[in-house]
Amino acid sequence: MSHDIKHKPSTLTFNPLDSEEFRRQGYMVIDFLTEYYKTIEKYPVRSQVEPDYLQNRLPKFAPDDPEPIETILRDIHNDIIPGLSHWQSPNHYAYYPCSTSIAGVLGETLAAGFSVVGFHWISSPAATELENIVMDWLANMLNLPKSFTFSEGQGGGGVMMGTTCEALIATITAARDRVLNQIGRDNINKVVIYGSDQTHSSSFKSAKIVGISPNNFRNVKTTRAHAFALQPEALRAAIHSDAKKGTTSTSAVDPIAELSEVAKEYNMWVHVDAAYAGSICICPEFRRVINGVESIDSFSFNAHKWFLAALDCCCVWVKDSSALTKTLSSNPEFLKNKATESQQVVDYKDWQIALSRRFRSLKMWLVVRSYGVNYLRSFLRSHIHMAVYFEEMVVMDRRFEIVVPRNFALVCFRLFPFAVLSHGQKFLEDESLNELNADLLESINSAGRIYMTHTLVEGIFVLRFAVGSTLTQTRHVLSAWREIQDQADRILARKMQLWGCSSS
Amino acid sequence: MSHDIKHKPSTLTFNPLDSEEFRRQGYMVIDFLTEYYKTIEKYPVRSQVEPDYLQNRLPKFAPDDPEPIETILRDIHNDIIPGLSHWQSPNHYAYYPCSTSIAGVLGETLAAGFSVVGFHWISSPAATELENIVMDWLANMLNLPKSFTFSEGQGGGGVMMGTTCEALIATITAARDRVLNQIGRDNINKVVIYGSDQTHSSSFKSAKIVGISPNNFRNVKTTRAHAFALQPEALRAAIHSDAKKGTTSTSAVDPIAELSEVAKEYNMWVHVDAAYAGSICICPEFRRVINGVESIDSFSFNAHKWFLAALDCCCVWVKDSSALTKTLSSNPEFLKNKATESQQVVDYKDWQIALSRRFRSLKMWLVVRSYGVNYLRSFLRSHIHMAVYFEEMVVMDRRFEIVVPRNFALVCFRLFPFAVLSHGQKFLEDESLNELNADLLESINSAGRIYMTHTLVEGIFVLRFAVGSTLTQTRHVLSAWREIQDQADRILARKMQLWGCSSS
CATH class of the missing domain: 3.40.640.10 (Type I PLP-dependent aspartate aminotransferase-like (Major domain))
Structure with missing residues (x-):
């Protein structure tokens, strides 16, 4: 391989670890994340993009020449953030939490x-x-x-x-x-x-x-x-x-x-x-x-x-x-x-x-x-408290049921509206109930104000409400419940019309 | 688990993802790393601590109450940095590189x-x-x-x-x-x-x-x-x-x-x-x-x-x-x-x-x-150039030899001083030569100005000089070679005295 070198060592045009440039760009990234946390609630929690959304926005090939951090941060804001599901949002109740913090970042x-x-x-x-x-x-x-x-x-x-x-x-x-x-x-x-x-x-x-x-x-x-x-x-x-x-x-x-x-x-x-x-x-x-x-x-x-x-x-x-x-x-x-x-x-x-x-x-x-x-104990307990609070609200609404006893800060529940429908018998068939809950979940997630996921136990489609995001407070849980109720109202009204039922 | 909750949700004393606090601490961490990169050459490249050094400095149990970022950064400076081998130092030639950059961090x-x-x-x-x-x-x-x-x-x-x-x-x-x-x-x-x-x-x-x-x-x-x-x-x-x-x-x-x-x-x-x-x-x-x-x-x-x-x-x-x-x-x-x-x-x-x-x-x-x-191409080529430069210096010193043809930015060489010692025949025994090179490596790494590691091929103890740290420039490679020569002088002088040889 002795023939692969044609020149004596030469100096590069810039240093990718220049300390003052690191400070300048570092501050910008910190400011960017500060702004992100401040405004995180304005984004749909579950991303609403369609498959391949990003291919149409980004160039097919890597750039030959350096691009400034300003441009890159602008592109993160315009092109990446719409494609994120915001796991750090206080309204993220999907999967299990993936909690971060100032110390973690x-x-x-x-x-x-x-x-x-x-x-x-x-x-x-x-x-x-x-x-x-x-x-x-x-x-x-x-x-x-x-x-x-x-x-x-x-x-x-x-x-x-x-x-x-x-x-x-x-x-x-x-x-x-x-x-x-x-x-x-x-x-x-x-x-x-x-x-x-x-x-x-x-x-x-x-x-x-x-x-x-x-x-x-x-x-x-x-x-x-x-x-x-x-x-x-x-x-x-x-x-x-x-x-x-x-x-x-x-x-x-x-x-x-x-x-x-x-x-x-x-x-x-x-x-x-x-x-x-x-x-x-x-x-x-x-x-x-x-x-x-x-x-x-x-x-x-x-x-x-x-x-x-x-x-x-x-x-x-x-x-x-x-x-x-x-x-x-x-x-x-x-x-x-x-x-x-x-x-x-x-x-x-x-x-x-x-x-x-x-x-x-x-x-x-x-x-x-x-x-x-x-504090760490208080932090975890606060999530349990919020989950209990949520569970209590679910229990008080006769149209819903808790499917599995709550463990920790995860509430497993579903819409189960037989008690409030005159012809509610229909909903007792598991398949219709599962479909109803799947529809409810999709309409909630498409609205983007909160994000939940589901699971299936013994054939039952269950909505999972996992409290655990660092930014979640009691008021978020209350709003989340209101949102679930609103979406349930809408779904049930539609279904009742469809099936010719009358509300009790 | 209904008995595990005694209170209604309560508000926590602080928010671990408070945006303005994130900015404040974020700037401090960026400043800390800026200072680290500025002064990285003053630390021994290979950490010089002894096993268990940290157990004696840190408390046995986690703190009950929050500690300020100022204290934590001070402890990183005083207690952690001495125990780091500085992979980002321009004088780190050990293993293979683990290169970082502003964009990477x-x-x-x-x-x-x-x-x-x-x-x-x-x-x-x-x-x-x-x-x-x-x-x-x-x-x-x-x-x-x-x-x-x-x-x-x-x-x-x-x-x-x-x-x-x-x-x-x-x-x-x-x-x-x-x-x-x-x-x-x-x-x-x-x-x-x-x-x-x-x-x-x-x-x-x-x-x-x-x-x-x-x-x-x-x-x-x-x-x-x-x-x-x-x-x-x-x-x-x-x-x-x-x-x-x-x-x-x-x-x-x-x-x-x-x-x-x-x-x-x-x-x-x-x-x-x-x-x-x-x-x-x-x-x-x-x-x-x-x-x-x-x-x-x-x-x-x-x-x-x-x-x-x-x-x-x-x-x-x-x-x-x-x-x-x-x-x-x-x-x-x-x-x-x-x-x-x-x-x-x-x-x-x-x-x-x-x-x-x-x-x-x-x-x-x-x-x-x-x-x-x-630029990425220039960056990689600059390391190859520096490795070639180093290799040329090794070749010019009759006491050393290149053991394996250089590939990329890694030079495999050893001290092989038979040509310059009147009774050098001794060194032709592989074991003595290996010992000599192991001693040389240890004295270089203990001095802490550069850090290299070794390998063994066909029974030969080989010194590895891997160029690839982001901050490494030609002047560092020149200093590194001077350091290797100085340590070789010292080791050879000691060995020759020991064995009653005279320098040629």
Whole structure:
């Protein structure tokens, strides 16, 4: 390749990391976001664009020459913002929240500014050590058993990943290899994973990725009668049925105390994915929802969901980190160093699937310090209070029903208007009811004043109202409910006309 | 859970996303980073702290009450910065670069500020469509075949992930399942992955994660004689040996044109991981390094390495996206929506391992627009020029040798002082030479003026000088070489005294 150079080094026309230019543009971006937060309520919460809207607005090819930040910010305002669904809007109740905060955004800014790669301790010791410390802080806030902390010194500890799926791939791989080391690597087709049929699809996707046969996913059935909680006897029956057939179990997920008793009998790895609800366990009155956590192998929650962290940060704890490092270690020559050889340090690359990793602990450190434990508890409780408030309003309107008992700050309800319609019998057919609720949801989301999503449980189309955006206040919840009622009025009036019903 | 609420909704004491407070703190963080970039050269490049340095400085528990940003920034300055290895320093030549820029950092700020979750199109259409557009821009810049672009409309396209490891897990899973669909899912133990023995450890880690038996990783041997490039005949011999044994191949990695010919004969999936060098292919004179890319299945490069993007962004293209979506799709009820059903949109959750995803395309859009194609080419060429300059200086010093021909902006060299020592014969023993170079590296990194790392090829301890930091200029490279010479003088003087040699 000696022929590829024709000139001596020359000076570039400008420096992409010029400090004063960084300040100038940085202020502009901060001002832009300030304005965005100030005016966020004026945008439709769910974007109203049609597929391919952006292709028609942007050039087909990258520009040859630099464009000024002023132009780019103008284009973000004109072309990108219309295509965003505003997850930070106080009127966003869709999916689960993805809450951010001043500390979360600025923590990301600082992390990107340093852009250090903490794959092992030596490549930036502060990145690793701050993660050790903050994960212990969070473990204490959640009142996790000491066996999940570094300070206990028995091999437990926490690691920050991007998403639950990464956490699941890492822990299922560790669980799989623990079993395969006992029964032989050729028996991967005998490994089974158990979860409730309410388990998030990520679990089975992760299991499939790590090579567990899709025939070996056990979706243990749950029922509305038990509020869709996985029952220990159902889990036991499923395991028992497999054990007779000679398969081998690895991983059970979902509710804990008695379930992990069952799992222990079969030497299974138990992972509890508390992606959304984990946060609330910093409030002592809610800690009971993870009772039994002392007997499981690994635990995770997403700080980007309901903990002000901005996307992304999934906090994962394991009791026996060697189960991860045995499976996920790599030790290429170019990463060898004295600190690693001393065995006095944590090399996080061996705790996760990727080599590179972002400096997420800096962000979490900012979040926890900027708000403090007491305020964080108040913050989460305020969302629960608002969800209860919303639930009470739903209950008071005879046209609606709560479908599943409220857990945390998520209300699952639907329009169920048989009591107020003279010929309401029609609506008792599930299909018509589902259609009615789907129409209601679409008209609400198309209006754009609030954004909700749905789910289907036991064939019932359910509206989900998830409180959790940082900016949401009681007045927003009240307006949201009014909006839902208004849209229901309109839909019901239309349907009644259509079907020749008369209002009661 | 009706008993968990004791009060009506109450107002919180402050708003963690208050817009004016966001502006105030945002300016402070921008000022902090401005000052950091201005003074970055005063810090030791490789952190000089000892293990556990931070545990002794930070409190054991999270604070109960909020702490002001002023205190937190002071602590970052006093406690975190000493523990950072400064990847953005112009004197950082370790590992591969992780280059950032104003656009990269502020792109991350904007993405975290919006914190939208673009798992499918409807959850934020702009996030998906901007990624389609920017990935096509980048494909054109790299002169990838049209079959890898969305605009071709034949199922090809690009996706942004976090890391190479995610890209490898996604593509190896797709390759694995393509084979297993032909030979039956029970035959996972027959799947084989081929790479050169120089392949990054991530490939085999990823293969292990997706359940390919470690017995089925083929590290095909390369030699210094062929500059450690994988030779087609060596690959063919390895495959042939497996085929006779009845195993089935899925994935070959590394150099391309003739290799993919071999792979095609065996119906293998070929992934080219150009994590570091991919960027340079935007320069026409370097595009030849990926000649043959038209015949492969998937291609990736890391924009956070040598493309000003800040951590993290791995750009991945596939020719047949259905190979990814067949394996990685999940379609839980709560994500169902009309846009998906219309099949007019891309739902990126089905192209990657995770469900949630950050708005990385916004950052890449800022990078490409802020600098433009011409400047980006000049930027990369300037690093090549600097590496050539460094290489020329190494060649002129008789005490050093270039161990592997320079590729791109990485120079692999070592101290090899037999020519200048009367009793230099001693140094010809590899072990002493390796020790000498290890000592040299440690003394350089401990001095902290520059930071380099090493590797081992054919038993030779090699010093790696990777040019690529955004702030590096020719004068830094000259100083770095002077520093290496000074440290070599010192080490050689000490060794010669020790061994009773006299300098020539």
